[in-house]
Amino acid sequence: MSLVFFLPINKASMKGGFKKLLSKIQSRERMLPTDTVAVKIHPGEEGNSSYVSSDNVNRVIEALALGTDRIFLTDTTVLYPGKRMSAPDYLHLTHEHGFGLPWTPPFIIADGLRGGNETIVKMPEDFQTNEAHIASIISNSDAMVVISHFKGHLLTGFGGALKNLGMGCASRAGKLYQHSSVKPLINTKKCTACGICASHCHVNAISIRSYASINTDICTGCGECLGRCPEGAVRVSWDQNMSVFMRRMIEYAYAAVSVSNPLLYVNFVTSVVPDCDCMKDTNPPFVDDIGILASTDPVAIDMASLDLVTAAPAAINSPVNAGAGTDKFSAYRPEINGILHLSIAESLGLGSMEYELVIV
Ligand code: SF4
Ligand code: SF4
Numbered sequence: 001m002s003l004v005f006f007l008p009i010n011k012a013s014m015k016g017g018f019k020k021l022l023s024k025i026q027s028r029e030r031m032l033p034t035d036t037v038a039v040k041i042h043p044g045e046e047g048n049s050s051y052v053s054s055d056n057v058n059r060v061i062e063a064l065a066l067g068t069d070r071i072f073l074t075d076t077t078v079l080y081p082g083k084r085m086s087a088p089d090y091l092h093l094t095h096e097h098g099f100g101l102p103w104t105p106p107f108i109i110a111d112g113l114r115g116g117n118e119t120i121v122k123m124p125e126d127f128q129t130n131e132a133h134i135a136s137i138i139s140n141s142d143a144m145v146v147i148s149h150f151k152g153h154l155l156t157g158f159g160g161a162l163k164n165l166g167m168g169c170a171s172r173a174g175k176l177y178q179h180s181s182v183k184p185l186i187n188t189k190k191c192t193a194c195g196i197c198a199s200h201c202h203v204n205a206i207s208i209r210s211y212a213s214i215n216t217d218i219c220t221g222c223g224e225c226l227g228r229c230p231e232g233a234v235r236v237s238w239d240q241n242m243s244v245f246m247r248r249m250i251e252y253a254y255a256a257v258s259v260s261n262p263l264l265y266v267n268f269v270t271s272v273v274p275d276c277d278c279m280k281d282t283n284p285p286f287v288d289d290i291g292i293l294a295s296t297d298p299v300a301i302d303m304a305s306l307d308l309v310t311a312a313p314a315a316i317n318s319p320v321n322a323g324a325g326t327d328k329f330s331a332y333r334p335e336i337n338g339i340l341h342l343s344i345a346e347s348l349g350l351g352s353m354e355y356e357l358v359i360v
Contacts, residue, residue, distance in 0.1 A: 002297035004304040004355045009270065009291045011360070018063035021294050021360045025264045035142040036070040038110070038260070040164060042149060043075060043099045046083045047280035050271040052149045054098035060147055060266055061105065073099055073107045076135045076168060077115040078278065079175050079222045080202045087113045110135035115172030121255040128247055132255030133174035139259040146265045146298070150305040152274035152286075154227050155182065155236075155245060157338020158329040159276055160305050161265040161298035162345055166253035169260070174252055179221035181244035182236055186212045190233035197225035197234055221245075227279060235335075246341040253298070254348050265301045267293040272309055274319055274332050283319040286328035287312040299342055299351030306339070307357075 007021040031037065039061060044051030061071060073094075078084045083093040087109040094100050100107035111117050112135075119139035121132040138144060146164055153159040167175060191211040198206040205218040206225060212233070214225075225234045236242070256262075269290040275282040290308050295301040306327070313324045322331035329338050346353050 001354045001356055002295060002300035002352045003358055004293055004295040004297070004300050005358050005360050006304070006308075007292045007294075007360045009289045012292055017360075018059045018292070021292060022060065022063045022264075022266075024358070024360065025294055025296060031067040031143060031263075033068050034070070035068045036072070037066055037068060037263075038074045038138055038141040038144045039071060039105070040138070040144055040146045040168060041073050041075060041099070042164065042168065042277045043073075043094045043097050043107070044277045045280055046093055046096075048277050048282070050149065050151060050273045050282060051097070051277040052147055052268045052270075054104050056268065057099070057147055058104055060145070064145065071105045073105055074110040074137055076111045076170065076175075077109060077172060079172065079179065079220060080200070080224050084278075085114075108137055110137040110169070111171040112136070115175075118171035118173065119259060121259055123251060123255060127251050127254075128244075129177070129251040129255075132252050133171045133177070134169055134252075134255050134259055135171050138169050138256065142261065144260040144262045146262055148265065148267050149271070149277055150267045150269045150302070150309070151272050151276060152329050152332060153276045153338075154333070155223050155336075156249070156341050157333055157336040158306060160267050160302040162250065162253050162302055162341060162350070163276075165256045165262075165298060166249035166251075169256035170252050176220055178245060178248040178252060179223065181248065182221035182223055182241050183216045183219055184214055184221075184223070184225055184234050184236050186214060187233045187235060190231045192231055192233075194230070196228050196230060200224050200228045227275060242336065243340060247344055250341055250344045250348060250350070253345060254350055257298075257350065262298075264294060264296050265298050267301050267305045269293060269305050269308055272328075284317040285315050286318050286320065286322070286332070287315050295355070297351035297355070299345045299353055300355035303342055303353045304355050304357055306342075
């Protein structure tokens with residue numbers, strides 16, 4: 001059983017709260033002054049406001065007192081158009097969101113100019129993935145700290161540390177591989193031919209006549225059209241696609257862990273909105289802010305985060321009418337079995353779904 005340390009939100013703003021939480025994690029003592037440490041974050045898509053703020057990232061780093069000043073923040077480029085698609089645009093965005101010098105340690109794009117800088121990781125023979133493509137900056141660092149925002153996700157139901165590892169540490173080729181099992185379908189009865197999905201498709205796979213249709217030979221499976229359709233007319237055949245996608249993502253999490261020496265995971269269970277920080281705008285949170293968790297086990301910390309959200313009462317403007325004791329993510333997206341990605345991770349030896357929650 002793994003230990004997960006929990007700092008309730010009312011104690012997070014107290015002096016020394018983060019220090020108390022992170023002092024429980026012993027692995028940071030391994031670092032030498034010459035070691036480089038990657039702090040994997042998600043600095044938020046343009047227009048997004050639910051990401052973990054630079055102030056909170058700084059508070060984690062300061063409280064960790066890693067023993068080296070060679071610390072940098074990092075993330076990878078993405079598949080869809082916007083400021084996170086190439087390194088120069090991405091650095092403008094991180095600047096706008098308060099990440100990078102002079103406010104935080106420097107921000108370095110982990111997979112290079114356009115997502116092509118990668119390390120090939122040979123995978124075990126019984127895995128579906130033969131070779132994983134992990135961002136080279138992550139594999140070249142001496143250690144990694146993974147800071148995640150725990151929230152909903154349109155492909156995995158919810159996302160935290162495992163999502164940050166599996167998708168967030170993959171280079172462009174790795175992301176394409178993971179998404180390629182996800183092929184959306186159009187419900188022609190619901191489609192009004194508004195064209196919104198087509199305008200957000202980065203490879204022009206969607207054409208509009210009397211309804212939208214998707215060229216699955218071109219589609220990369222990025223999932224952007226799912227979140228964009230105002231009519232809920234874009235769906236994924238989850239019974240066929242979901243387990244493949246989640247398995248691939250978790251195999252990538254396994255690869256990221258195997259080359260990055262992760263010291264610890266920190267989950268912010270705050271602004272628990274239905275969609276990830278890749279979305280420009282999202283619905284209000286399911287629950288009021290809960291707190292911050294820390295663990296050396298990425299499976300246990302995500303499981304504990306999910307349990308805390310399930311146990312919490314719904315927030316006043318929650319997008320689902322699901323109170324204490326109900327899984328809000330499943331209520332919001334009943335077609336997605338989010339917990340599957342945790343059980344796959346456990347089966348691959350990434351951690352344990354059983355944990356002991358230690359309140360700090
Ligand atoms: S966004 Fe939805 S309703 Fe509009 S064209 Fe695409 S599938 Fe049809
Ligand atoms: S059709 Fe949808 S899932 Fe496929 S590439 Fe376009 S936006 Fe992404």
